[in-house]
Amino acid sequence: MTVIFGVNKSQGCHNSPTFELQAPNLNFLFQDQFNNHQFKMATQTAPNGANPPNPTLYISNLNESIKIPALKEALTELFSEYGTILDIVAKTNLKAKGQAFIVFEDVESATKAIDDVQGFELFGKEMKIAYARSRSDASVKREGTEDDFEAHKRRRLAEKDKKRAALSTTTSKPTDATNLATRPIKPALGRGLKSSNPAAAQIVPDEYLPPNKILFVQNLPEDYDVDMLTSIFGRFEGFREVRLVPGRKGIAFVEYESETGAIGAKEGTGGMVLGGEGADGKVVKVTYQRQ
Secondary structure (H helix, E strand, O other), rough: OOOOOEHHHHHOOOOOOEEOOOOHHHHHHHHHOOOOHHHHHHOOOOOOOOOOOOEEEEEEEOOOOOHHHHHHHHHHHHHHOOOOEEEEEOOOOOOOOOOOEEEEHHHHHHHHHHHOOOOEEOEEOOOEEEOOOOHHHHHHHOOOOOHHHHHHHHHHHHHHHHHHHHHHHHHHOOOOOOHHHHOOOOOOOOOOOOOOOOOHHHHHOOHOOOOOOOEEEEEEOOOOOOOHHHHOOOOOOOEEEEEEEEEEEEEEEEEEOHHHHHHHHHHHHHOEEOOHHHHHHEEEEEEEOOO
């Protein structure tokens, strides 16, 4: 599909520019429309958002029906006028639809773009543009060392895990006071006794548990011992020990000195296949220990 720039003529010539799927000359029309005084006046009053200036812009209110390749092409054509673009991130999953991140080489380019393009109508919808809440992977990799980049990724993954855990906990708790009032009261369990309801212990799914320094490893091949597991998990920062569970095969606990090491190990080992290839192997499940 060819992405074309044009003017929303159905509402008069004083409206903001818009993308249409009609004419084929992107570069010429971009230059012409950005000289339009009416558009400049409209965009100068748009807020930049509360996040501190950085080279990465967060774009929302994008048309969700546009294919990702066409969307990226349009964004590249539009924003490359303001500086070198290192990366454009746009995804198709439900939570990320209608959104994109544009990573510039420097803050100045991002600032100029956010001032000029705020409210610009792309594929029939006015874009909302703000500085991203944190620096992108591309920016950190360009500006810092390899260690800086790895630390940035670990912090980002930890923050992601914490948000998922908080969201899961929030959605699993009843918020309706009426439901609480009408719910039958269950007798309290004696000290040391556990609930017979398996759902009670699984309020937060394993995958959404917040990070901590101990990993719970499941679905291990039964013949894997401490030494074999140490060779796998010991290569990550701050490794302390592997603990098998007496009488329970296929599971283990792996402890690190801090959350940082555990986060790196979880991301580096989750989903790996051990004990064989293809159908003969076992896909390892790695989560944080339930506290």
